[in-house]
Amino acid sequence: MMLKARLSLDSERCKGCLLCTAVCKKGMLRKGGSYNGSGYYHVVLEDEGRCNGCALCAEICPDVAIMVWK
Numbered sequence: 240m241m242l243k244a245r246l247s248l249d250s251e252r253c254k255g256c257l258l259c260t261a262v263c264k265k266g267m268l269r270k271g272g273s274y275n276g277s278g279y280y281h282v283v284l285e286d287e288g289r290c291n292g293c294a295l296c297a298e299i300c301p302d303v304a305i306m307v308w309k
Contacts, residue, residue, distance in 0.1 A: 243287075243288065243290065243292075244290040244291060244292030244307055244308065244309050245287065245290070245307070245308045246267075246284060246287055246290050246297075246305065246306070246307050246308075247305070247306045248281070248282060248283070248284055248304060248305055249304045249305075249306075250271070250275045250281040250282075250283075250304075251275050251276055251277070251281075252302045252303060252304035253275060253279065253281035253300075253302055253304040254279045254281075254301075254302055255270065255279040255280040255281055255282065256301065256302075257270060257282065258299045258300065258301070259282055259295075259296035259297075259299060259300055259305060260282060261299075262295040262299050263295065263296050264293070264295075265289045265290065265291065266285070267285045267286055267287070267289050268282050268283070268284060268285065268296060269282065270282060270283075271283035281304075282304075290307070292307055292308075292309040293307075294307040
């Protein structure tokens with residue numbers, strides 16, 4: 240049985256650099272359509288069920304806005 244990974248995004252920490260969208264091989268992350276409290280477009284999660292837990296998005300995030308649990 241393969242366990243799913245869980246990903247959480249802190250939209251208030253995100254500054255919308257989109258580095259995470261570039262490294263996600265599953266294409267689950269995209270630029271959102273709304274602003275966070277600091278006035279940045281933040282990243283949103285498309286389909287958490289496809290996450291394989293590689294955590295590349297969390298590793299590349301300069302704002303530590305992404306956490307991945309396996």
